[in-house]
Amino acid sequence: MTLTDNETAAPDVRIARARAARVAVPADGHAEFPCSLRRADPLTLLARQDRDRVPELLPLRYGRMAASPLAYFRGAALPAAADLALTPRTGFGVQACGDAQLANFGLFTAQGRRLVFDFADFGETLPAPWEWDVKRLAASFEVTGRENGHTAALRRRSVLAAVEAYRLAMHDFARRTSLDIFFAPADARTLRVVAAHRLGTEKRRPAGVRRWTEIRDGHLRLAARPPSVVPAGHLAGDGDPATLTDRLGAVLAQYRRTLGPARRALLDRYRLADAARTVTGPADAGTRSWLALLVRTGTGDPLFLQLKEIRPSVLQEYTGATVPGGPGRRVVTGQRLIQATGDVFLGWARTTAFDGRAREFHVRRSRDDQAVGDVTAMSPDVLRAHARLCGWTLARAHARTGDALAIAAYLGSSPAFAEAVGQFAVACADQNERDHAALRQAIRLGHVTAAPAS
Incomplete structure (x- = not known):
């Protein structure tokens, strides 16, 4: 991803642009989730993706998405993109993951048997606004917390942990050189907390x-x-x-x-x-x-x-x-x-x-050393540690491909952005449940063919 003139300008110029963006798009504006009258019909969007897929596999797709609101959320990347496109944009681009939900991060064994945490899926990656990835990630923790039966207060802590980890990491990366960012390792203590859950003896995959x-x-x-x-x-x-x-x-x-x-x-x-x-x-x-x-x-x-x-x-x-x-x-x-x-x-x-x-x-x-990591079995503490790790990893990716200084300056020193994204995540999860219910209704009425989840 080639840096733009904006990203190579003098630091004070980039900071001034970020502050101007914050005036144009205040932090609390990121709480906005599109109302139902503005949204595209999600089932229509999903059906559009079916046109070029293997017909005999489509019932499996819908059977899996219908299994739970979390399963639906994981399969609804296109409806999510359509919703995010209706939200405020800061004007700073990165190489986005495109579907930065928590299920698309994983633990791997790198060269020398070193344990690392990184992105695991790249099918939707494209240059895009950095805030889209952050909002998709935050919403995934709210949806997962609901799936796990966590209270609203515990879910909020997980969501804020992800977004605040992103903000703090971006401030750190804004002070580093490009090489430092490129080789930055994840926090070892947080990595051990997540690894203890995902690499427990009962959760290891066979070779x-x-x-x-x-x-x-x-x-x-x-x-x-x-x-x-x-x-x-x-x-x-x-x-x-x-x-x-x-x-x-x-x-x-x-x-x-x-x-x-x-x-x-x-x-x-x-x-x-x-x-x-x-x-x-x-x-x-x-x-x-x-x-x-x-x-x-x-x-x-x-x-x-x-x-x-x-x-x-x-x-x-x-x-x-x-x-x-x-x-x-x-x-x-x-x-x-x-x-x-x-x-x-x-x-x-x-x-x-x-x-x-x-x-x-x-x-x-195809890696045979990746942990299974059932997110639906995570306790609130483990999910929160996972959130911090995902937020940090997302920030590193964005800092490698975008303007860390401008993004950090936009985010500022307060949790205002995280609070707003937390509200977005709740609204998104509420809508996700309604969309999931609409899919199940379409299946019951015979409008959508679904096979049992497997």
Whole structure:
């Protein structure tokens, strides 16, 4: 993301612009949530996304979204973007996550077995107003707190913890050099609190080999876990199952070209052994998502890659922002900008191998060391620690790609912005419950087809 003239101007000029923005858009204005007369119908927006998805997977999408208000919130990125576009804008842009809800952050083991906390989903990333990410994040903690049965006072503390962590971190980053921001580590004590919950012995995932595979006919193959994981040989919706793995191989060949020489050499040590279609979270259900099993020639060591179909960001029509190279490259570029923990296998592919239409895929390593982290089981204290970690991580991403000094100057030294966003989060959660009820009503009336949540 290239810095603008505004972001490279003298510090006093940037601070003056931020103060002028605060006069034009006061902090308390961020409490505003669009009234029902201004909002687009969320079910119409969701149906618009269905036009280019795999028809047989759409009932799974709606079944998962109907399961609870939190599940609906996770799947309603487009309605959320439409709502945010109607709220006040400060005028300062960043590389936004685009769907900065708490479920899109995760714990990972980085090089050297170092535990890190970072973004885990990038499908909607795009240059956009920084406050949109903050509001989406805050609302996700209010919705999750309700799901967990926390009192209104405890929910408010979690929401304010996220936004205040963002504000304080942004003030810190405004005083740092660009390199300091780029390599800034998360607070170790807060990280340990979240890790203690998410990495408890009862919550650790089995390693990828045990979780995703089985031995079939003497060879390591992906195990069927329908409807979430369906091996390629069991599918007919994308053409002849006998040739589907070959066509996925063609996608991987396209992806290989986006890697540098060293990473290409590493990938070349592996060959494609099996592939399966996967159904991920509510937001992505219905799109083509594949898990590819590659094995190293000679030793059989496995490598798991995720191939996820990418479409234009839900933010695009509300910002007008575009990124050269198409959706796949947009996601890869955005991920590299906002994620501090890199992925050596990160790349993209464009292909017409499925239904004759151009498709773009985001390819990355499917991590088998990520904690499950059931947010609905978090106590108020753990959720609040999680909120602080998410707020700090979001601030680091925005400081890396935007003007930390201007954003910090706009936020000021008081919690006024956090208080306003807290009110926004409550209004958003109230509307989310009404939208969820409308979806369930549409399912009962037969207007929307839904499969049982799985």
